[in-house]
Amino acid sequence: MIAKQQHDVIVSTYGRGLWVLRDITLLEQSDAVVADASVRIFEPHSGLRQARGGSADVTFVLKETPKDSIRVVVLDSVGNPARTIKTTARAGTNRVTWDLRYDTPGQPALRTTPPENPHIWDEPRYKNTKTRIVDHWGIQQVQRAGALAAPGRYRVRVVAGNDSSVQTFVVMKDPKIETTAAELAASTSAQVRTVSAINTSVDVINRLEILRKQIDDLRGSDTTSAEHRASLATMDQKAMDVELLLLSREELHSDDKWFTERQGLHGPVVALC
Numbered sequence: 001m002i003a004k005q006q007h008d009v010i011v012s013t014y015g016r017g018l019w020v021l022r023d024i025t026l027l028e029q030s031d032a033v034v035a036d037a038s039v040r041i042f043e044p045h046s047g048l049r050q051a052r053g054g055s056a057d058v059t060f061v062l063k064e065t066p067k068d069s070i071r072v073v074v075l076d077s078v079g080n081p082a083r084t085i086k087t088t089a090r091a092g093t094n095r096v097t098w099d100l101r102y103d104t105p106g107q108p109a110l111r112t113t114p115p116e117n118p119h120i121w122d123e124p125r126y127k128n129t130k131t132r133i134v135d136h137w138g139i140q141q142v143q144r145a146g147a148l149a150a151p152g153r154y155r156v157r158v159v160a161g162n163d164s165s166v167q168t169f170v171v172m173k174d175p176k177i178e179t180t181a182a183e184l185a186a187s188t189s190a191q192v193r194t195v196s197a198i199n200t201s202v203d204v205i206n207r208l209e210i211l212r213k214q215i216d217d218l219r220g221s222d223t224t225s226a227e228h229r230a231s232l233a234t235m236d237q238k239a240m241d242v243e244l245l246l247l248s249r250e251e252l253h254s255d256d257k258w259f260t261e262r263q264g265l266h267g268p269v270v271a272l273c
Contacts, residue, residue: 007045026059026093038063039160044169047100049151049184051177054100056169058156065091066160072096075155082149089160098156100171102146105195106202107133111213114252131209132254134247147191150184201246208243212236 007028009021023045040061047056058072072085082102109131113120126132136143151173157166173181215236219229 023057023059036063037061037165038163039158039165041156041158041165041167044156044167047098047154047169047171048174049100049149049171049177050174053148054171054174056098056100056154056171057095058098058158058167058169059093059095060089060158060165061093062089062091062160065089068161071157071159072098073157073159074098075157076149077152077154079155082154083146100149102149102192102195104144104146105198106206107144108202108205108247108251109133109209110252110254111209112216112252114249116249117253120253134251135255137255147188147195150188151181152185205243205246208239212239212243215239 007023007025009024011019025042025045029042042059045057048054066089069086070089072087073081074083076082083098084103085096087096111131120126149171151171153168153170155166155168157164173184215232218224219232
């Protein structure tokens, strides 16, 4: 039996076994491949949106091995970029799997020294580094997860150098999910807005960290007068007051293990969606 919607070949005996040849789109579309095309995407197999994840495969052919990495860009139903995957590829047939996750939220890049830990840059993990991330222990995976795509129609573009190809595909809802497609779409929309707000907060944090690091360097300079040091200290305190509206004081230490403070918007909010 061939499952037309899934493009799988299923062979079974009378109760003795079951064998599945998954995704025969390459066989079905082999005569449609343009020999001289630099990039050619096979019409993608339908993706499957499951309760907490899912996947969609993108199979494509390159005429030549690219010098640099290629980009696989997934666009949502209104043409907005959902996910950009950079990967290597070779001449011939290639396959990339999209996990149905949108691009991940940004991360704060801490550059300053927390007042309670003046020796933090001496720790082995930060030796010879200029920035520190914030780890939320035990939930790093969900902290870095993007929004989960809803069932619907998407487009995928494979870009290799100056050449590209586009195909449309569908992400179907797992029949076992009782949630309606409209509710899943609303959930995805909420997650996308949350990630956008996180990215805005992270951008402000990173700009403040750059400013405060410059202030810190000037305060430590032998050429800075005492009067200027006092002014710089006031400026640094004002910048830090704003920064602490977006992340907690514990997070200034790069690893929040206890969650005893109110979390800022850049934290693991997406885990709740």
